[in-house]
Amino acid sequence: MDRDSSSDAHGRHRCAACFRQFNKMEHLVEHMRVARHSAHEPRCHVCHKHCRSFEALRDHLGVGGSSLPKAATCADAFAARGCAICLRVFPGGGAAAAHRAECRLSRTPPSSARLLRQPQPQRGGALALGCKMVGAGSDGTLDVCARVCVVDEGENLLLDTYVKPLIAVTHYRYETTGIRPEHLRGGSNCVSVKAAQQRVQDMLLNGEQPWKVRSSRGRARLLVGHGLDHDLAALAMDYPAYLKRDTATYPPLMKTSRLSNSLKFLTHTYLGYDIQTGHQHPYEDCVAAMRLYLRMRDQKHLPRRAGADDDADAPQQQATADQAFPAWRQRELERMTPEELLRLSTPDYRCWCLDE
Structure with missing residues (x-):
């Protein structure tokens, strides 16, 4: 009899997100306090299990040959x-086949990029930044920026210029960058x-x-990229963390x-085409980062909570999330x-779908 009751309790106290089971409700509450599950996590469309990342979801679905027994x-x-x-996952094979043709994007060659000499000012939006580095120092391992590219959400090229480094270049890395001494x-x-920094900053601040910008976004734009801290450091720039959308750290x-x-x-993996083959143009990196950002932003999730409608409120929202499971509410939570409990929980990061 005790074994049956223990089994029933074990089945009742199951996490609604990751399906882990616990013998006691207090253990489930502690799990939710630490795991920080939310509606913004990648979720299986078959069993509705939440995963911490898309890589974990790929393993769960057996993409690429790997699959979990359960x-x-x-x-x-x-x-x-x-x-x-x-x-x-779609209801039928026909719907899935039609969707795959639309979901897989094609490579956009740099030669088709349209350089906008006078981009139209607009409120908000996002810009993607990409830099190509050459080598400096005695062994050529010190990265210095030699080319800068900025792209808007429509994949229009707003800036594409070479940058003259402040120190001597010892390795141009021509095989990948395509940059020659005459370019610099x-x-x-x-x-x-300094000029490149000023032009990029003017585009981001947007007047x-x-x-x-430190306390309120206003007309400033979101900055998208991959490894943004590295690119910004190469340009000797700084930008508020709440306005950065880095595909390397999301x-x-x-x-x-x-x-x-x-x-x-x-x-x-997530766009369906290859980049960085042969001479690498920063335009392709910008377009890829922007497309990844837009796909993450377009994820369908539950609407945001009331009162959470401004990017500058992110630190305050994080502080509120930290108080979602206070110790003094333990009995009420149980x-x-x-x-x-899942509806009460919030993630430990800001979901990009809230940018829309």
Whole structure:
């Protein structure tokens, strides 16, 4: 009799997100306090299990040959009716086939990019930044910026210029960058680091005062890229963290071990085409990062909570999330159902779908 009651309790206290089971309700509450599950996590369209990242969801669905024993049903359904790019599962094979043709994007060559000399000002929006580095120092391992590219959400090229480094270049890395010494000797399409920094900053601020951006977004634009801290450091720039959207550090796009994936891998896996082959143009990197951002932003999730409508409120929202499971409410939390606990929980990162 005791064994049956223990089994029933074990089945009742199951996490509504990751399906882990606990003997006591207090253990489930502690799990929710630490796991920080939310509606913004990648979720299986078959069993509705939440995963910490898209890589974990790919393993759950058996994409690429790997599959988990407990998810055999999900893997079979995905193999018949799933899309390996966005990881959605459709009601029928015909709908899945039609979707795959639209979901897989094609490579946009730099030669087709249209350079807008006078971009139209607009409120908000996002810009993607990409830099190509050459080597400096005695062994050529010191990265210095030699080319800068900025792209808007429509994949229009707003800026494409070579940058003359402040120190001598010892390795041009021509095999990948395509940059030659004559490109960095000045001319109409080669500017100083300071000039490049100013042009990028003006595009991002969009007429807003720099001191205002620290506390309120206003007209300033979101900055998208892959490894943004590295690119900004090369330009000797700074930008508020709440306005940066980095595909290298966005938790759903990271590996299950919390390590970053390369932009080349993310583009092949989640956009369906290859980049960084031969001479690498920063325009392709900008377009890939922007497309990844837009796909993450277009994820369908529950509407945001009331009062959470401004980017500048992100630190305050995080502080509120930290108080979602206060210790003094332990008994009240233990009386809640797993579904109610899930609705109360918030992620430990800001989901990009809230940008829309």
